[in-house]
Amino acid sequence: MRPSLRDATRGRILFGGDYNPEQWPEKTWHEDVRLMRDAGVNSVTLGVFSWSRLEPEPGAREFGWLDRLMDLMHEGGIGVVLATPTSAPPPWLGRLHPDTLPRTEDGRTEWWGGRQHFSHSSATYRRHAAAITEDLAARYGGHPALTMWHINNEYCTADHGDEAAAAFRRWLRARYGTLDALNTAWGTAFWSQGYDTWDGILPPRTPHYLKNPTQVLDFRRFTSDMLLECCVAERDIVVRHTPHIPVTTNFMPLFFGQDGWRWAEEEDVVSVDLYPDPRDPLGPQHGALVQDLTRSQARGPWMLMEQAAGPVNWRGVNHPKPRGLNRLWSLQAVARGADAVCYFQWRQSRQGAEKFHSGMVGHAGERGRSFQEVKRIGADLAALAGAVTDTRIRADVAILHDWHAWWAGAQEGRPSARVDHAAVLHAWHRALWEAHLTTDFAHPEHDLGGYRLVVVPQLYAMTDAAIDNLVAHVRAGGTLVTGFLTGVADEDDRIRPGGMDPRLRDLFGIRVLHEWWPLETGESADCDGFRGTLWSEELEADEDAVETVYRGGELDGLPAVLHRDRAWYLSTLPEPDALRALLARIAGEAGARPVLDGLPDRVEAVRRGDLLFLLNHEREPVTVAVPGTHTDLLTGDRITDRVTLGRYAVVVLRG
Incomplete structure (x- = not known):
């Protein structure tokens, strides 16, 4: 069994940050330790951008300064998250080995002088990255200050160069097996794009006009996989030396370029x-x-x-x-x-x-x-x-998110460039957050049995297994709310029959999806009781499934919101207050309750284990009703029935 964050925390909350002492004279290091102890720092990350300091020329190893730092941290009672320095190769690597440098889709080389200037497919880069990782792990694997490994940093590099092109072709062979299967998946009958040899396939470089969207989708999948290969290769090296030490690499928030679900499966600690x-x-x-x-x-x-x-x-x-x-x-x-x-x-x-x-x-x-x-x-x-x-948070609501659906929906030739997957996701999460409902996220093929309410802001492309999973959730007694542009395409970005998968149309009571009617900036669609934004649709539906209709304009009298049994479909994006009210109502009917009733706006409430966190996101004080007697763990104060939260204040209540 692999170690976890618990093995690094050892009953503490880790507190600290990236420490880059190579930027400072050594006399500063002892002062840093004094200040760290004064601030309660118990963890620092070393080495993230230190490759040129550790290996100033090919094959050299300058570990003396890091030896002294590791010892100094241990003496000060501060644990070390030791990073592999491979996100910032030294200038000599690019100068001596230009094949390690990535190229953009228009052929421009990304040079050294910044960071992340490496080709994930370069055998030379991977060889040098493995060598420095191997030596770090061998030297410091037994050091008592070491609490965690941090692989690379913010993986984000795409590469359209020749070595990446060869790797892309190998990846495609593994995925499709034959050129016929690839041509079918990519729809190459359109625009005379059929391939007769694997060698003719390139990354999606700059074309005269629009790129093939499935080629772009597969290239995004390939890029995520290649970066993950780099990460796993370094991870496996440090694990071989230190099987008891947990390993992480840091994600960027809701980052477009990585399949976060797949990456998380390869980490001991998700950060x-x-x-x-x-x-x-x-x-x-x-x-x-x-x-x-x-x-x-x-x-x-x-x-x-x-x-x-x-x-x-x-x-x-x-x-x-x-x-x-x-x-x-x-x-x-x-x-x-x-x-x-x-x-x-x-x-x-x-x-x-x-x-x-x-x-x-x-x-x-x-x-x-x-x-x-x-x-x-x-x-x-x-x-x-x-x-x-090591305590847990329980949520009755799951929001479904899939990077592959995001990648597929972000293509150039789509109905509306105003529709942004991340913005739609934020709008729906905001509605639930403002309704004080705690939410998990889940992949559309995950087990949804533990959730009373499953929310799908938008999943443009879905596998058959994902669609069957949503239908099964409703059939098993769960509630489902789905936004527009969901279930439109399969995993190859092939439009499903009727513009939405028939299983979903049956679930929502949609007979015909006639047309998508995207809305311009500043344009809205009036509906019963609210205004829709961003999008609308010309639907024909079973009469008993119609909850709300459009009022006025081309869609006057046609369905806007559908509701059949425990399945809901929103063909537009209601304005924030309306979306919050609707989702709060549906959640209540499904048995999902707010963390605390009667909370003021901008006060956030979260239950973690047996503790209640209350956070005031305003500058002005606010009073919150908290029935019963509690202890604030931050101050030791006893609180009965109500608590006043000052500017940006937090209380953590037990009892």
Whole structure:
């Protein structure tokens, strides 16, 4: 049995962040340890971008500085998440081996001088990455400071070069077996694209006009798989040396380029980087969505690998976090299942591309607000650790998400470029979040038996198994709510008969889907009791299945919302308040209840184990009814029947 996050936490909540001491003179390192201990830091990530320091020229090994750091961390009681440095190859690798550099779809080479400049298909890159990983694992596998391995960093590189093209062809041979099968899957009868030899197949490079959408879909699948091959190769090396040490690699939030469900199966610890915009009023909902998805991928506790203590450096205008917001969002992650709360980075850089990205110790030093807030967060996490680590969150509602459906629906020649899968997903999660309903995420082929309500914001492409799974959920007594553009295509992006799979049309009572009617910016569709946005459809349905109709315009009197037994279909996207009200009503009828009744707007409530987290996402105080007597684990205060939450305040109640 593989180790888990529990083996790294050992009853603590991990707290710390990326530590890049090679940017600083060694005399700073001892000062860093003092400040870390002062702040309650118990974990640092070392080596993420250290390849050129570890291997300054081909075959050289400079481990002395890392030896001293590992020893120093151990002496200070601080565990080390040791990273393989393979996300940032040294300049000499690209200079001596140009085949390691990725190429874009128009043939442009991505040069060294930044990071992620590697071709996932390059045998040379993989050989050098394996060599440095092997030596790291051999040298530090037995070091007492080592608590976890961190493979690479934010895998995201696509490659359209010649070596990737050859790998793509091998991947396609394994998937399809024959050219006839590939030509059928890709629909190459259209536009005279039929292939007579495997050697004629390329990655989807820049064409005169639109690309073949199934070719693009398969290339996205291939890219995810190739990056995963790189990750697994390094993982297997460190596991061979340290089978007792858990392994992770960090996801980016709701990242388009990886099949997150498949990747999570290969990790001992699922971790994510999360950077909501402090100026965005929906920032906390975005955070909740990413946290719910990551917890669901982990099937339990997870790791917040990166967040910002203050501003980032990559938005057009980079705002700091107002006083208290860093603490609020850190504890939100714990509420939603995190057993590790970490940052990029420990000490803010003075040079380089990210010198304006905040650190736990900012340019202002230990007297700065960022560090003072970090100290408070460290104390909070220490107070909570014994009560929350390795506890679970129970949800009655599942939101279905599939990267393959997202990839397929993002093609160039679609009915509306305004329809963005991630934005639709956010809209539906927001409605449930504002209704104070806790949600898991699930793959459409997962077992849905434990959920009272299953929500499908949009799954453009679905396998037969996924469709059968949804139908079975309803037949077994569960409730299903599905949004527009769901079940339209199969896994090869082939439109299903009638524009929606017949099994789903039967489930919802749809006789004919005549036309899709996407809406322009600023355009809406009036319906009984609400306005629809973004999309509408010309449907013919069984009379007993019609819940709501369109009013006015071309679709006047035609079905907008269908409801048959426990299955619902929304052919438009209701405005936020209407979507929230509708989903709250359906959830209530299905037996899914809010975490706490009568909660004010912008107060978030989450139950983790036997604890109730209440988080105020407003600057103004608010009073919340909490019947009974409770203890706030953060302060030790006794609370009876009601509690007042100040600006960006959090209470964690037991009892």
